[in-house]
Amino acid sequence: MKHTVLAVEKEDEALASLRLALSPTDIELVSITSLDEALKKINANMHFDLLILDEDLPAVKGWQFMAHIKRLGLNAPPVIILTRGSAFGPVLRGLRAGAKFLLAKPFNPQILVKAVEYLLGEGNSEELSKLEADLLTSTGVFFSLLGRADAQPGQATA
Numbered sequence: 176m177k178h179t180v181l182a183v184e185k186e187d188e189a190l191a192s193l194r195l196a197l198s199p200t201d202i203e204l205v206s207i208t209s210l211d212e213a214l215k216k217i218n219a220n221m222h223f224d225l226l227i228l229d230e231d232l233p234a235v236k237g238w239q240f241m242a243h244i245k246r247l248g249l250n251a252p253p254v255i256i257l258t259r260g261s262a263f264g265p266v267l268r269g270l271r272a273g274a275k276f277l278l279a280k281p282f283n284p285q286i287l288v289k290a291v292e293y294l295l296g297e298g299n300s301e302e303l304s305k306l307e308a309d310l311l312t313s314t315g316v317f318f319s320l321l322g323r324a325d326a327q328p329g330q331a332t333a
Contacts, residue, residue, distance in 0.1 A: 178224040178295050182206045183213045183237075185229050189257060189280055193227065196284035202291065209233075210240045217244065223252050225294055230258035230269065230277075238272035245273070253294040257282060 180202055184190045190206050197204050205223070207213055210232055217223070228237035235243075237256045244251045255276040256269040269277050276290045292298030 177201050177203060179203045179205060179222060180225045180227060180291065181213060181216065181221075181223040182227040183210055183229060183232065183240075184208065184227070184257065185232055186280075189229070189282075192281065192284065193287070196287050197291065200288065200291075202295075210235050213240070214243075217249055217251075225252050225291060226254045227291075228254060228256050228274075230256050236268070238268040238274065241269075241272040241274065255287075255290060255294070 178201070180197070182190065182193050182204055184193065184206065185208050190208075193206065194204055205216070207216070213226075228240060230237040232240075237254075237258075241251065241254055251273070253275045254273060255278060256274045257278050257280050258266070258269070259280050266277055275294055278287060278290070286303075289298055289303045293300060293303050
């Protein structure tokens with residue numbers, strides 16, 4: 176089944192990385208650089224199975240955009256937030272707004288693909304958790320928070 180993912184990202188390098196990581200999959204990536212464009216697409220009833228949002232867009236943060244969508248009563252798909260660094264504030268705000276997954280930039284393409292597949296119902300949480308643990312062990316700088324039934328709110332997966 177073909178899925179459509181909307182990516183809202185201001186950095187050309189991150190957009191290129193998203194395209195490259197998802198190119199071998201059967202996922203159509205719609206990439207734009209502003210939340211205004213994203214809101215127009217969502218308001219036009221374009222269907223997206225997943226949103227990937229830059230945490231640090233001009234004027235509005237990714238988590239603020241998620242809260243705005245909820246206030247409008249729009250049915251938002253699952254969200255992955257891309258963030259620079261590992262500050263706890265953006266992570267907590269993203270989770271409170273409903274993000275299912277947060278990735279620090281530059282992100283690992285394997286983790287991104289596994290997270291996307293998992294959130295689209297095509298992946299498996301054990302594979303994802305193993306990749307996360309391997310990456311955390313090897314770098315010490317990767318963090319992710321996955322909203323799934325077996326995790327406590329705010330609990331990092333290992």
